[in-house]
Amino acid sequence: MKKTLRLILFLLIAIVFIGTFAFLYINSRPKATTYEEVTPTVMDLQRTTVVTGKIEPRDEVAVKPQISGIISQLHKQAGDRVEEGEIIATVKVIPDMNSLSSAESRVRLAQINLDQARIDYERQQKLYDKGLISANDYEKTRQAFLQAEQERAAAQDALEVVRDGVSSSNASASSTLVRSTISGIILDIPVKVGNSVILSNTFNDGTTIASVADMNDLIFRGNIDETEVGRLHVPMNMDITIGALQDLHFSAALEYISPKATEANGANQFEIKASISLPDTLDATTIRSGYSAAAKIILAEAKHVLTLPEGVIEFSGDSTFVYVCKGSNDNRTYERRAVTTGLSDGLNIEIKSGITAKETIRGMQSN
Secondary structure (H helix, E strand, C coil): CHHHHHHHHHHHHHHHHHHHHHHHHHHHCCCCCCEEEECCEEEEEEEEEEEEEEEEECCEEEECCCCCEEEEEECCCCCCEECCCCEEEEEEECCCHHHHHHHHHHHHHHHHHHHHHHHHHHHHHHHHHCCCCCHHHHHHHHHHHHHHHHHHHHHHHHHHHHHHCCCHHHHHHCCCEEECCCCEEEEECCCCCCCEECCCCCCCCCCCCEEEECCCCEEEEEEEEHHHHCCCCCCCEEEEEECCEEEEEEEEEEEEECCCCEEECCEEEEEEEEEEECCCCCCHHHCCCCCEEEEEEEEEEEEEEEEEEHHHCEEECCEEEEEEEECCCCCCEEEEEEEEEEEECCCEEEEEECCCCCCCEEEEECC
16 A cells, blocks of 8 residues: 555656746747738838917907096906007096196296286277277287187196096096007906006106907917927918817918027027918807917928838837748748938838838737
8 A cells, every 4th residue: 555655646747847848848948939920011101390389369459547546436347359540448647736736836827927918808808999009910919819829728638538538528548547558359458447557658658557468369389309490491281270169170271480599498498480370160158268279280280101110120220121921821931121211200200112011011029
């Protein structure tokens, strides 16, 4: 019995030993290398780049008051459409005391001169009616009286402008009424009723009452890296996608490339601008100023060309090679052949010469 157990144990050990040896031997033998195979494809290739930026109106106008004072009324709000000349706000004038005093003094002096001119005119008129003075002397006195009347009216207008911001003789052109200088959409009204505002002068830019822009005339503004700016030219077509409106695409035409670079994150960037063409069916209020956008630009294009996946190309210095399959599946060989390449889109590359569309090319090694 013991001998039988020993024999069985010995056989088991031998089987395990032989199996392990066979397994290691089989796995240590070199495996036949196999490759995927591809055939050239005729297709269109494009080399593109994507530029990020913003959508902006071409011209954004800051509407400012013609007189200093306090906002007494706002007639519009951000988002409203205004026409050129339409009133946006009303300014209540806070007069400068020195100017007010000077204007009042001018009115008093003009009134004194007018009273004296009227007395002289009435006296000369009586003498003229009796034939005691010449017509020439009478006309001089009459002219002086009329001039005194005009000076009194001008002094009164000046006083009203200083005191109220508007004269009774020119109320329709009141400087207290802040009007839009263009037709468009109000993008922002940064003031509130009660805010003090000042007019633009030599020492300051003045207070902005509203920002107005024509939202039918939009541009794309972005920055492109110096490695790609040399491939751009004016005009060049772009495809614009707005981040907030993924389903909408707009065409644009490049119209400006900055001649000077600006440094951003350690790289030189060049500003570009492109005019956007909006569909006639699209409401201008759909697009908002400052929307983030991406512009797809085709830098180079090749149509109906023979292509291969770029991964099957062997690059050696300035030369490129492929391995052309020869023989049957049981006796496969590969011929190394020089090819001339062209445009690449990063995945596929143009083959200008060296192979035909009917040949099979060795691809990546199979696992």
